[in-house]
Amino acid sequence: MSGDKKPNSSNDAQTTHFGYETVPVAEKAQRVGQVFHSVASKYDVMNDLMSLGTHRLVKRFTVELSGVRAGQRVLDLAGGTGDFTIRFSSLVGPTGEVVLADINASMLRVGRDRLIDKGISQNVMYTQLNAEQLPFAPDTFDCICIAYGLRNVTDKDAALRSMFSVLKPGGRALVLEFSKPRNDLVSKVYDGYSALWPIVGKLVTGDADSYRYLVESIRMHPDQETLKSMMENAGFSDCRFHDVMGGVCAIHVGFKPLTAD
Amino acid sequence: MNEMFTSSLCAPVEAIINAVLKQDPGSALQLQAFRGKVLRVECTSPIKLIVHLVVEEQGVSLRSVFEGEADAGISASASSYAKLLSSDSQTGALFSPAVAISGDTHVVQGLHRVIAGLEIDWQDHFASVFGDVATHQFSELVSRAKRWGKSSRETVLDNVEEYLHEEARLLPSKSEVAHFSARIDELKLRLDRINARTQRLGARVNDA
Numbered sequence: 474m475s476g477d478k479k480p481n482s483s484n485d486a487q488t489t490h491f492g493y494e495t496v497p498v499a500e501k502a503q504r505v506g507q508v509f510h511s512v513a514s515k516y517d518v519m520n521d522l523m524s525l526g527t528h529r530l531v532k533r534f535t536v537e538l539s540g541v542r543a544g545q546r547v548l549d550l551a552g553g554t555g556d557f558t559i560r561f562s563s564l565v566g567p568t569g570e571v572v573l574a575d576i577n578a579s580m581l582r583v584g585r586d587r588l589i590d591k592g593i594s595q596n597v598m599y600t601q602l603n604a605e606q607l608p609f610a611p612d613t614f615d616c617i618c619i620a621y622g623l624r625n626v627t628d629k630d631a632a633l634r635s636m637f638s639v640l641k642p643g644g645r646a647l648v649l650e651f652s653k654p655r656n657d658l659v660s661k662v663y664d665g666y667s668a669l670w671p672i673v674g675k676l677v678t679g680d681a682d683s684y685r686y687l688v689e690s691i692r693m694h695p696d697q698e699t700l701k702s703m704m705e706n707a708g709f710s711d712c713r714f715h716d717v718m719g720g721v722c723a724i725h726v727g728f729k730p731l732t733a734d
Numbered sequence: 735m736n737e738m739f740t741s742s743l744c745a746p747v748e749a750i751i752n753a754v755l756k757q758d759p760g761s762a763l764q765l766q767a768f769r770g771k772v773l774r775v776e777c778t779s780p781i782k783l784i785v786h787l788v789v790e791e792q793g794v795s796l797r798s799v800f801e802g803e804a805d806a807g808i809s810a811s812a813s814s815y816a817k818l819l820s821s822d823s824q825t826g827a828l829f830s831p832a833v834a835i836s837g838d839t840h841v842v843q844g845l846h847r848v849i850a851g852l853e854i855d856w857q858d859h860f861a862s863v864f865g866d867v868a869t870h871q872f873s874e875l876v877s878r879a880k881r882w883g884k885s886s887r888e889t890v891l892d893n894v895e896e897y898l899h900e901e902a903r904l905l906p907s908k909s910e911v912a913h914f915s916a917r918i919d920e921l922k923l924r925l926d927r928i929n930a931r932t933q934r935l936g937a938r939v940n941d942a
Binding site for chain 2: 529530531533534537538540542563566715717
């Protein structure tokens, strides 16, 4: 297993990536926080614009892969505006529970307001937390889902280990994240298209820098195989991934073994 | 087929069914009798597709990935499903040889009854926007258009049939086909009799 704050950081142990920039480890969470404070109110609109609406289908498929049933406890990590919590809340029903968690207060506020406006309150809790140190007892959740969030975590290995710890034996973790397209043509088209995001971001939110970070952070994120091995290193078993749109995104699934090795 | 692709196909279908269910409270109530039930729907052609229909509190959910055991299953081609949803006779359509049913047939019949019987009271929604008078005028217009469409279709079909049978003589009429089939059957029977007689005479010659 990799040491703390090293595998995803640059060669210098005290620095890490923030898009293409190299920043001190202690500064990354704050810089990412600024990005999401800035985009929180227009986050859903921008998602629809950048993905041309396809993010809804990808999220739908991710929920199908979760296998969540009535009465289960689910952690929607980096849940932001609550897209997954809405779906999970209906699946777990009144006997289950969903915890919508995000490190960013602005995103969490947008998510909480949105859920309350939809009348979803009976089985949802809200927590502001750092994914690297989840403040829950071990073996708490049947399913943990982190969608488009792991990329922004400073120490991804620590986050995966923390997720593994709070997952119940037999429970599963899902990581939905941008990944590496398999096909060169898809890759080139995608690169060209994503280069437009800062311009669209500037027009819609008045903030091009946040979307420049988004594009850069996607490029710096580990590919499918690397993330799978990171999950295995964290202790997950039966890890697999589903490429979405030719690898533009990938959904990784891993299970906590029923018995400790 | 790719599960993500199937899931994407399910999304609009699920949205339409649930939207219609919202407009048809009677069917939504009937559906709740099957809450928690899962139907495995398999399409055999033109594309192979497996979808699980799960009855939930808010309507139905269509899933490309389902890890549990389905309560019932139905397998047919896309054209058979189309017939199934448009047929007046539920039993005739559901238990035709083109449709394979497994598991709890009560679930299949019940869900088929609800989904095939979905009906929206368009007039009610129209009236809430445009008022009763305009709605009445509009529905009269629609009814007249429907009646005209139906009678026009029947007239066109009758004329085409008559032209093909009687004037152009391109196709035989039903009675001509029946007469021709009867003559063929008669000919076949005569040939069979001749064949049997030939064999009988051949056997006598061999004996002699």
